[in-house]
Amino acid sequence: MDNVNITTVFLLGFQCPDTIRIILFFALLLIYGLTIAGNLLIILSTTYVRGLHCPMYVFLTQLSISDCLLTTNIVPFMLHALLHGGGTMPFTACMSQFNLFGVSEASACLLLTAMAYDRYVAICKPLHYNLIMDFTLCFKLIMVSWMLSFSLMLIETINIHKLNFCGPHVIDHFFCDFYPLLELSCSDVSRVRLEVALLCIPVIICPFIIIIISYIYIAFTILKIQSISDRQKAFSTCSSHLIVVSLFYGTLIGIYALPIRNQALLPGKLLSLLYIVVTPFLNPIVYSLRNREMKDSFTILIVYVQNTLHIEDIVSFFIR
Template identity: 55%
Template sequence: MDGRNRSSLTTIHLLGFQTQHSIAFFIFFLLLIIYCFTICGNLLIITLVSYNKSLHSPMYFFLSQLSISDILIATDILPNTLHAVLMKGTIISFSDCISQFYFFGVSETSECLLLTVMCYDRYVAVCRPLHYTLAMNFQFCYKMILICWVLSVSMELVLTVPISQLIFCDLNVIDHFFCDLYPILQLSCSDTSFVQLEATFLGFLFIAIPFFIIIVSYVYIIITIFKIPSITSRQRVFSTCSSHLTVVCIYYGTLLCVYLIPSRGKSWDITKFLSFLYTVATPLMNPIIYSLRNKDLNRSVDKISHYWQGLLCGKP
C-alpha cells in the first residue's frame, strides 16, 4: 500500500455540525444543557433506585443499569461535540477516535441488550404474573446484567481491534460529530469488506435479534392486556409497559434508520440528525419518559424534595 501503514494517520479532524457563527453559541449552550440534564437525570434515577427500598425490584434495577449506559454514551460523545461546535470542528488523536468508537459501541450494545432484558421482565410480569417472583429473582437479574455488560465489552473488542489494524490514507477528515463506524472505514486505504461483514453480523446479532424479541414479546403482552376484562386494569397494566415501549420505539427507530437503511442517497445531514437522536436525545429522554410516567419514581422524588426542604428549613 505504497509503504503506508496505520501509524501514518495520527490525528482525526471531526467537522461536527457545520453551523453559522451566529447560532454556534446557542447550539453550544443547548448541547451543554442537554449534557447536564442527561447526567443529572440519570444519576438521579441511579440514586433513587440504590437508596429507596420501595424501588428495589427487577424493573428499577434494570432501569438503573440503562441509566449507567446513557451516562457512558453522553460522556463519550458530547464533550468533543461541544468543542467542535465552538471551534468549527475538533482535532483528536487516532487512538482517541478508536477509543470513542469503542465506548460508543459498548454503550449502544448494552442499551440494546438491557432494553431486551427489560422487555422480558415486563413479559413475565404481564403474561406470567404467578411465576414473576420465582423467574425474576435477584440472582437471575444480576446474571442478566453481568451477561449484558460482558457481551457488550467483549463483542465490541471483536469489531474495534480489526478496525485499528486497518491501513489508513493521509486524508483524516470525518464529516460527523463523533467517530462512527462507516466514517472511520471511509478513511481506510485497505480492503474493509471483512470489517463491514463483521459489523453486519454483529449488528444482526445485537440489534436485529433483540428488536425481534422485543416485538414478539410485546405482541404477547398486548394480547394478554386485551384479555383483561376491566378497562381500568388494562390501563394500569399498560402504563407499566408504556414507558419502556416509548423508549424502544425512539431508540430502535433511529438506530435502524442509520444502520439498516442503505446509505446511498442519504445525506450526511440526515445521518447526523438521526445519530444525534439516539446518541444524545435518547439518553436525555430516558429519565424524562420514565419519571413522567412512573408514579413510584415521582413519589421517591417527592420524598427527597420534602426531606431537603425540611433540612433547609431547620426541621428534622
C-alpha cells in the same frame, strides 16, 4: 505491526453559520446537563429508595448508566468542535470513542431486551413473577449484557485497528462512527463490514425480535383482561418501556438504514443527534412522568437529601 499511518483525525462537526453553532452549543450543553442530572437522579432513587429495589428498576439503573456513558463519551468533544468549527483528536482517542460508543449502544439494546422480558413475565405470568424474575437472574442478565457488549466491541475495535489508515484524516461527522472511520482506510474493508453485519445479529436484530415477540404476547394478554381499569393498569406498567424502545430503535434504524454515503450529511448528523443526545435525555423524563412510583421516589430522595445535608443551613450560610 502498526498499520496506522495517521496519528490524528479532524472532526468537522456541524459546518454552519456562527450564530446557529452558538445556539446549538448552548442547547446541547443544556440538554447534556439535564441528561446527566436526570439519569443520576434515577440511579440515586433506585439505590436509596427501598420501594424501587425490584428487577425493573435495577434494569432501569443500568440503562441510565449506559446513557451517561454514551453522552459523556461524545457530547463534550462535540461541544468543543461546535465552538471552534471542528476539533482535532488523536487517532487512538478516536478509536476509544468508537469503542465506548459501541459498548453503550450494545448494552442499551440488551438491557432493553431484559426489561421487555421482565414486563412479559410481570403481565403474562404474574403469579410466577417472583419465582422467575428473582435478583439472581436479574444480575445474570445485567452481567451478560455488559460483558457481551465489551467483548464484541473489543473484537471489532481490534479488527478495525488492523486496517491500514492512510488518510485523509478528516471526518465529516461530530464523533468517530463506524462508516466515517472506514472512509479513512485504504485497505479492503469488506471483511470488516461483514463482521459488523454479523455482530449486529446477536446485539441488535435478535434483541429487537425478542422485544417484538414479548410485546405481542403482552398485547394479547392485556386484550384478554375483562376490566377496563385492570387493562389500563396492565398497559401502564409497560408503556414507558415501550416508548423508550420505540425512540431508541426508531432513531437507530433510521440512521443506519440510510445509504452509507449520506450518513455524514446533515440529515444523517441530525438523526445521530437523536439517539446520542435526545433519547438519553428523554428516557428519564418518560420513566418519571409516566411512573407514579418513580415520582414518589424523587420526593423521598429530595427529603432524604435535605435532612442529610441540611440544605436550609447551607443556603442561609451563603446568604449571609
